[in-house]
Amino acid sequence: MKRAAFPQEARNFIMGIIYIIFAIYSIYIIMTAQNFSQKLLFGILFILIFSIALYAECLRHLYQHAIQTIAYDAMPQKGKKEYDDLLKKDIFKAYNSSKVIYDTLYYADMLDASSLLKTLETHYKMFHQNIDNLLIWHYNQLYAHFLLKDTKIVQEEYTKIIRMKDAKVKGHKLSPLYNWDFIDALYLFSRKDYKQSFNCFKKTNTQNMNNREKLHYYYQFSNLCRVMHNRSMEEECIKKIREIGRTSKIIEVVNHENE
Numbered sequence: 001m002k003r004a005a006f007p008q009e010a011r012n013f014i015m016g017i018i019y020i021i022f023a024i025y026s027i028y029i030i031m032t033a034q035n036f037s038q039k040l041l042f043g044i045l046f047i048l049i050f051s052i053a054l055y056a057e058c059l060r061h062l063y064q065h066a067i068q069t070i071a072y073d074a075m076p077q078k079g080k081k082e083y084d085d086l087l088k089k090d091i092f093k094a095y096n097s098s099k100v101i102y103d104t105l106y107y108a109d110m111l112d113a114s115s116l117l118k119t120l121e122t123h124y125k126m127f128h129q130n131i132d133n134l135l136i137w138h139y140n141q142l143y144a145h146f147l148l149k150d151t152k153i154v155q156e157e158y159t160k161i162i163r164m165k166d167a168k169v170k171g172h173k174l175s176p177l178y179n180w181d182f183i184d185a186l187y188l189f190s191r192k193d194y195k196q197s198f199n200c201f202k203k204t205n206t207q208n209m210n211n212r213e214k215l216h217y218y219y220q221f222s223n224l225c226r227v228m229h230n231r232s233m234e235e236e237c238i239k240k241i242r243e244i245g246r247t248s249k250i251i252e253v254v255n256h257e258n259e
Contacts, residue, residue, distance in 0.1 A: 008064070015057070019050075019053070022046075022049075022050070023050070026042070026046035026050070029042050029046070030042045030043050030046070058089075059086065059089060059090055059094070059095065062082065062085070062086040062089070063083075063086060063095055063098070065082060066079050066082040066083040066086060066102070067079075067102075069082055070102070070105055070106065070109065070212060071105070071210045071211070071212045071213075072210050072211050072212070073211070073246055074109075074211040074212050074215055074244055074245070074246035074247070074248045074251075075246050075247045075248070076105070076106050076109035076110060076212075076247075076248055076249070077247060078247065079102075079106065080102075080106050083095075083099060083102050087099060097126060100119065100123045100126060101136065103119045104116060104119060104120070104136065104140050105212070107119060108140065108143055108144075108216070109212060109215075109216075109248055109249060109250070110249045111147060111249050111250065111253065113144040113145070113147040113148045114144075116140055116143075116144045117141070117144045120137055120140055120141060120144075130172075131164070131167070131172060131173075131174060132174065132175045132177065134164070135161070135164055135174055135175075135177055135178070136177065138157050138160050138161050138164070139157075139161060139177070139178055139183070141153065141157045142154055142157035142158055142161065142183070142186065142187075143186070145157065146186050146189075146190055149190075151190045151191065154186070154187060154190040155187065155190065155191070158183065158186075158187040161183060165180065179204055179205070179209070179213070179217075181200050181201075181203050181204040181205070182200075182201075182204050182216075182217055184197075184200040185197050185198075185200035185201045185204065185220070185221075185224075186220060188200060189220070189223075189224050194224060194227060194228050197224055198224060198225075198228065198230075201217075201220075201221045201224060204217060211244050211246070212248070214240070214244060215241060215244055215248050215250045215251070216250070218237040218238075218240045218241045218244075219237075219241060219250045219253075219254065221233075221237045222234050222237035222238055222241070222254070225237060238254055238258060241254050242254070242255075
């Protein structure tokens with residue numbers, strides 16, 4: 001999410017300049033108005049526009065903070081609360097659709113496969129509106145059924161995802177939403193092809209992952225290492241998980257399993 005976003009510092013600087021120019025221009029228009037009625041009309045108009053713009057910026061800030069909390073701070077419970085608070089303030093319901101995507105992140109982080117699948121089914125139409133949403137649908141189907149140890153569905157979803165990998169719809173290719181090596185590792189793990197799964201986990205580049213993604217990666221890698229009785233690699237993965245810390249459900253599960 002961070003890689004795809006316009007740098008926040010640059011955006012905030014540009015928006016600050018725009019607001020200053022708008023404020024100066026508004027004052028100029030009001031001061032040069034021919035009579036009091038025009039001054040009052042322009043004043044009310046500019047205050048209204050400025051208020052709406054600031055309101056939108058505040059909502060956007062709350063949205064970015066909720067993304068930061070779940071993706072980089074790895075605190076899904078707190079992030080969900082922040083997003084729920086955002087929706088209460090969002091009188092125009094502009095962030096309702098984004099909440100559906102956010103819920104997929106939250107339930108995956110909570111390792112709640114049933115709620116994740118329910119979210120996907122409830123918003124079936126939204127997830128089939130474009131190729132990126134469709135990828136999110138199939139990936140979460142795969143991951144939820146992987147958590148449920150439903151090998152058949154994992155293999156079916158993996159086949160669909162791989163078919164989409166190089167596909168184009170109206171000239172539009174898939175956005176780089178997921179790590180393909182990690183998907184391969186999960187698929188091979190589900191098939192009990194442990195050696196090849198291990199190789200895919202090792203090949204996965206974690207440098208561009210956020211903390212949330214790293215937690216899922218190290219958690220599933222540690223599970224594979226446990227099955228393979230590779231205690232040293234399992235301990236290394238657990239160490240990485242604990243270094244990230246925070247309040248993700250994965251942390252809780254790992255600590256419980258290794259008490």
